[in-house]
Amino acid sequence: MGEEKVHALNGIDLEIEKGDYVAIMGPSGSGKSTLMYLIGCLDTPTDGEYWLNDRAVRDLSDDELARVRNEEVGFVFQSFHLLPRYNALENVQLPLVYSNVPREERVTRAKEALAQVDLTDRANHRPNELSGGQRQRVAVARALIGKPSILLADEPTGNLDSATGKDILALFGKLHKAGNTIILVTHDSEIASNAKRVIRLRDGKVESDVRPSVTSNEK
Amino acid sequence: MSFFEILSVVLISFRANKMRTFLTLLGVIIGVTTVITVVSIVKGMNRYVIGAITRAGSNSFRIDRFGIITSVEQWETAMKRKDLTVDDLKAVQEHCDLCNTTGGFTLAPTFMNEAVINVAAGRETIKDIRLFGVTSNYGEIANREVTNGRYLTEWEVDHSAPSVVLGFELAENLFPHIDAVGKFVAINHRRFRVVGVLKKYGTIFHQNQDVVAEIPLTVFQKMFGKHDSIFIIVKVDDLSKMTLAQDQARVVLRSRHHRRYEDDDGFSILTTDNLIQLWQAFSAGAFAAMIGIASIALVVGGIVIMNIMLVSVVERTPEIGLRKAMGARNRDIRRQFLLESVILAATGGIIGILLGATAAKLVSALSPMPASLEAGPVVAGLLLASVVGLLSGMWPAVKAARLDPIVALGTE
Numbered sequence: 001m002g003e004e005k006v007h008a009l010n011g012i013d014l015e016i017e018k019g020d021y022v023a024i025m026g027p028s029g030s031g032k033s034t035l036m037y038l039i040g041c042l043d044t045p046t047d048g049e050y051w052l053n054d055r056a057v058r059d060l061s062d063d064e065l066a067r068v069r070n071e072e073v074g075f076v077f078q079s080f081h082l083l084p085r086y087n088a089l090e091n092v093q094l095p096l097v098y099s100n101v102p103r104e105e106r107v108t109r110a111k112e113a114l115a116q117v118d119l120t121d122r123a124n125h126r127p128n129e130l131s132g133g134q135r136q137r138v139a140v141a142r143a144l145i146g147k148p149s150i151l152l153a154d155e156p157t158g159n160l161d162s163a164t165g166k167d168i169l170a171l172f173g174k175l176h177k178a179g180n181t182i183i184l185v186t187h188d189s190e191i192a193s194n195a196k197r198v199i200r201l202r203d204g205k206v207e208s209d210v211r212p213s214v215t216s217n218e219k
Numbered sequence: 220m221s222f223f224e225i226l227s228v229v230l231i232s233f234r235a236n237k238m239r240t241f242l243t244l245l246g247v248i249i250g251v252t253t254v255i256t257v258v259s260i261v262k263g264m265n266r267y268v269i270g271a272i273t274r275a276g277s278n279s280f281r282i283d284r285f286g287i288i289t290s291v292e293q294w295e296t297a298m299k300r301k302d303l304t305v306d307d308l309k310a311v312q313e314h315c316d317l318c319n320t321t322g323g324f325t326l327a328p329t330f331m332n333e334a335v336i337n338v339a340a341g342r343e344t345i346k347d348i349r350l351f352g353v354t355s356n357y358g359e360i361a362n363r364e365v366t367n368g369r370y371l372t373e374w375e376v377d378h379s380a381p382s383v384v385l386g387f388e389l390a391e392n393l394f395p396h397i398d399a400v401g402k403f404v405a406i407n408h409r410r411f412r413v414v415g416v417l418k419k420y421g422t423i424f425h426q427n428q429d430v431v432a433e434i435p436l437t438v439f440q441k442m443f444g445k446h447d448s449i450f451i452i453v454k455v456d457d458l459s460k461m462t463l464a465q466d467q468a469r470v471v472l473r474s475r476h477h478r479r480y481e482d483d484d485g486f487s488i489l490t491t492d493n494l495i496q497l498w499q500a501f502s503a504g505a506f507a508a509m510i511g512i513a514s515i516a517l518v519v520g521g522i523v524i525m526n527i528m529l530v531s532v533v534e535r536t537p538e539i540g541l542r543k544a545m546g547a548r549n550r551d552i553r554r555q556f557l558l559e560s561v562i563l564a565a566t567g568g569i570i571g572i573l574l575g576a577t578a579a580k581l582v583s584a585l586s587p588m589p590a591s592l593e594a595g596p597v598v599a600g601l602l603l604a605s606v607v608g609l610l611s612g613m614w615p616a617v618k619a620a621r622l623d624p625i626v627a628l629g630t631e
Contacts, residue, residue: 042543066548069543081541083541085232094545098542098545
């Protein structure tokens with residue numbers, strides 16, 4: 001790098017409980033993406049520690065990281081990231097392909113996952129035959145299929161109109177009630193208000209960490 | 220991720236880019252097609268030519284003024300050699316007791332001094348045939364089979380009888396639908412009576428063996444003079460005496476030609492083994508040249524595949540990022556791209572094999588050259604293509620596997 005060292009994150013000390021619904025907020029450049037990549041095990045910290053289910057992620061090899069991502073993290077991206085040439089059912093199966101689950105079991109579980117997001121009737125459609133909201137629901141089903149410890153969503157409503165965005169957030173609310181741990185990364189405080197805990201970042205540091213308990217529950 | 224998993228991924232991406240896939244494969248297709256075609260044709264030709272050469276029998280040899288000439292120097296020394304004459308033939312007949320049957324023939328020079336031989340019957344004239352002057356035992360020594368009529372007799376040769384044995388095609392064309400035997404033909408305005416028709420022999424080295432006419436050597440020399448060297452052919456009944464018989468004949472001729480001890484023979488002795496060796500040397504050369512061409516095509520094909528795989532890696536960067544986020548290890552990604560490249564090239568190989576086999580079939584259908592497709596070249600072609608795919612896929616695959624998932628996910 002250059003002469004000046006820039007730390008995307010510096011001095012962050014966070015603990016996220018199982019079953020929580022957390023929003024990580026901050027303007028661009030605040031380090032929220034870096035934090036998300038760390039949580040999602042796509043990156044490892046240069047210094048400091050990250051423990052996921054009693055495992056020190058910093059010491060893991062590339063292959064072990066891949067395995068943790070496969071088993072512990074379910075990603076939902078802003079731009080969906082569905083494979084265009086696969087139908088919904090096949091897209092949902094992707095994580096199981098990398099954990100060597102036999103085909104029949106994969107199909108059964110993919111159907112279950114699609115049912116969880118109310119898309120059973122769209123199983124054989126390809127992404128370009130689905131609406132934005134449906135695509136994101138396929139992505140959510142894909143994130144859920146491996147029964148991960150964390151559902152990690154990066155601006156999941158960013159590419160959706162507000163009505164569809166609300167549907168997706170409602171889906172997250174439902175999944176949270178069903179016991180899933182959800183971490184939502186967003187710059188939008190209105191979306192963040194759906195979560196049970198809101199962590200605000202600024203310049204790589206935690207600015208605030210609050211539980212806006214009552215207000216958001218009414219949704 | 221299992222092999223079949225990757226296979227289905229690969230097939231899906233092929234289907235999406237049919238034209239591109241085909242163009243990518245062109246180099247490999249051309250390379251493998253060439254290999255298969257050439258190998259099949261050369262193998263078939265080998266069998267055919269060796270069959271044709273050995274038809275004369277491995278128990279015979281030929282003494283000839285020139286022998287096999289492969290360089291100008293050889294030509295120059297051969298031009299200084301003495302002609303072989305009918306007297307030489309008689310001397311071998313007399314003094315070589317291991318030579319069981321000794322005969323001779325001569326051949327009208329077809330293009331060197333423009334002595335074009337025409338044969339006519341009625342209004343039909345066929346130009347530029349190959350005319351042989353032969354001894355009556357030529358048919359036996361050279362295994363000439365007569366399907367209709369008979370071969371020339373000793374009496375006919377001794378008494379310069381105007382009799383002729385026609386090649387199959389010549390007889391067919393001069394006397395369509397009727398029996399040629401007993402009819403008369405004119406060879407360069409001389410009248411001959413057809414006594415026999417030869418079996419159909421096909422083409423060897425671009426020479427149609429069925430457009431020939433064989434007349435008594437004595438008649439031939441009356442027509443064209445005695446100044447041309449003749450070929451002496453010898454049949455040896457006991458194969459184990461072949462070398463001895465050749466030596467005997469050599470001694471006879473050397474003494475007749477007054478060769479001194481330090482001189483060379485002044486003539487050449489050719490056996491079918493010589494001819495087979497010559498042919499094999501020649502076909503090995505042609506083979507090597509074509510394999511060279513095929514290798515260039517394969518290298519180019521490999522580079523094209525590498526190029527398209529690199530493009531594919533760039534195009535599918537988000538997909539690679541996603542797969543990594545979903546738990547694909549570096550080696551899963553590497554394997555996916557490597558296998559894709561191998562399958563791509565092997566598909567080209569299969570197409571090449573089919574095209575090559577078709578080409579070989581076509582050649583054998585349109586020409587008398589047989590082509591034989593064997594398992595060896597097919598497996599080799601497929602293997603070759605796969606290796607090309609493996610080599611050209613390596614770098615793109617490593618590049619894909621090394622992509623940082625965060626960066627990869629960000630590019631869209």
